[in-house]
Amino acid sequence: METVANNEAALPPSGKKKGLVERIKGVNRIFALTVVVPTAIAILYFGVIASDIYVSESRFVVRSPQRQSQTSVVGALLQGTGFSRAQDDTYPVIDYIQSRDALKELNRGDYIVDAYGNHGDFLSHFSRHLDGSFESLWKYYGKHIVSVDLDSTSAITTLQVRAYTASDAAKINETLLEMSERLINRMNERAAVDTVQFAQQQVDLAAAKAKDAAAALASYRNSYTVFDPEKQSALQLQQVTSLQTQMFAAQTQLIQLQSISPQNPQIPVLKTSIATLEKQIQEATGGVTGGANSLSNKAAAYARLQLDSQFADKQLASTMAALENARAEAQRKQLYLERLVQPNTPDVAIEPKRLKGIFEVFALGMIAWGVLSLLLAGVREHHD
Numbered sequence: 555m556e557t558v559a560n561n562e563a564a565l566p567p568s569g570k571k572k573g574l575v576e577r578i579k580g581v582n583r584i585f586a587l588t589v590v591v592p593t594a595i596a597i598l599y600f601g602v603i604a605s606d607i608y609v610s611e612s613r614f615v616v617r618s619p620q621r622q623s624q625t626s627v628v629g630a631l632l633q634g635t636g637f638s639r640a641q642d643d644t645y646p647v648i649d650y651i652q653s654r655d656a657l658k659e660l661n662r663g664d665y666i667v668d669a670y671g672n673h674g675d676f677l678s679h680f681s682r683h684l685d686g687s688f689e690s691l692w693k694y695y696g697k698h699i700v701s702v703d704l705d706s707t708s709a710i711t712t713l714q715v716r717a718y719t720a721s722d723a724a725k726i727n728e729t730l731l732e733m734s735e736r737l738i739n740r741m742n743e744r745a746a747v748d749t750v751q752f753a754q755q756q757v758d759l760a761a762a763k764a765k766d767a768a769a770a771l772a773s774y775r776n777s778y779t780v781f782d783p784e785k786q787s788a789l790q791l792q793q794v795t796s797l798q799t800q801m802f803a804a805q806t807q808l809i810q811l812q813s814i815s816p817q818n819p820q821i822p823v824l825k826t827s828i829a830t831l832e833k834q835i836q837e838a839t840g841g842v843t844g845g846a847n848s849l850s851n852k853a854a855a856y857a858r859l860q861l862d863s864q865f866a867d868k869q870l871a872s873t874m875a876a877l878e879n880a881r882a883e884a885q886r887k888q889l890y891l892e893r894l895v896q897p898n899t900p901d902v903a904i905e906p907k908r909l910k911g912i913f914e915v916f917a918l919g920m921i922a923w924g925v926l927s928l929l930l931a932g933v934r935e936h937h938d
Contacts, residue, residue: 584926589919596915604911605674606903610715610723612731613895615708616644616738618888643889644711646741647734648702651713654688656733657695660726667691670699673718678906700730710894720900727897738891746884753873753880760873764866771859804828 650656660666670680680694703712713730717723808824 584930585923588923588926589916592919593912593916596912599675599677600906600908600911603675603677604906604908605678605718607678607716607718607905608720608723608900608903609905610717610720610727610897610900611895612713612727612893612897613710614713614731614734614891614893615710616647617890617892618643643738643741644704644709647737647891648704648711650737651700651702651730651734652696654692656730657692658688659733660729661691666695666699666726669717669719669722670694679718699726713897715897716905724897724899731891731893731897735891738889742888745888749880750877750884753877756873757870757877760866760870764863764870767859767863767866771863801828801832 657666667680667682667686671682673679678698680691680698699716701714701716703714704710705712713727715723715727715730717726804824804827808821808828811818811821811824
């Protein structure tokens with residue numbers, strides 16, 4: 555009886571040992587699924603299956619002519635002619651390189667489809683049989699073929715092209731740079747044409763205003779028989795002064811004759827002459843400062859028309875100078891795409907990073923195994 559009791563008492567420990575073995579087997583199974591199997595697949599893929607990828611790199615910068623701020627000759631000589639960065643104009647170039655239009659031009663004759671669909675392993679190549687649409691090709695283009703990076707500090711743009719052959723990578727990189735240069739030239743041409751057209755329109759408007767102002771001034775002169783009220787007023791005032799001088803002389807002579815010989819026959823003549831001079835002075839003065847037809851009344855309207863004509867002439871001269879400057883600016887480029895590093899033809903495939911890929915898969919598997927092991931241990935302890 556004691557032996558049976560002892561055997562029954564010994565059963566729980568053997569059950570615990572059996573449960574521990576099962577746990578170890580369970581842990582090994584999880585480790586195999588999360589670490590061993592993915593790492594083995596990664597070794598197989600990166601070591602045997604993955605195709606070599608060649609990377610062609612080029613660097614460029616978009617610049618614009620630097621305008622001189624020095625006005626003196628010495629300052630201009632000291633400053634010289636330079637180029638300023640046009641970082642804001644680099645973004646359109648980058649966007650164009652990554653656009654569907656660029657891919658469409660590159661894929662003439664199905665060049666991109668053949669280069670990336672007929673080469674490469676089953677995971678990295680462009681699978682035209684699964685989805686051969688242009689949209690799918692554009693997504694593949696942005697994800698696997700072209701990468702563009704702009705350094706905001708130096709404004710230098712790095713263009714990288716990945717291909718399964720070195721010649722394809724270099725050819726696509728060179729073609730993209732040529733397409734970008736053509737884009738810059740189109741932007742320069744469009745800006746020049748728009749600037750000259752706008753300046754020409756301003757000249758036409760200013761010329762029309764100048765003609766209208768001159769016609770209005772000429773019509774006023776013809777309607778009111780006046781050429782220049784100020785000059786005409788000055789002439790009439792000089793005439794009034796001369797008449798007043800003659801009248802004063804006649805009055806003085808009349809007084810003298812009346813005091814010396816009151817019966818002198820020249821006295822009536824002098825009185826008639828004085829009356830005539832007074833009448834002429836009144837008429838001349840009235841022509842200058844009289845009623846509605848006086849020169850003083852005409853001077854205000856004439857001055858306004860003359861001011862409008864002078865302002866229109868100055869505006870016309872200013873717009874013509876701006877037009878000449880616009881034409882001069884149109885003859886030189888406003889933007890430049892300067893190549894700092896020419897597209898290279900790689901002699902060694904630097905991608906994929908085989909050891910790095912294997913290590914990343916192993917590291918992710920270890921993390922997954924650790925997390926799952928902790929979760930399973932917590933669940934089992936909760937059930938116990």
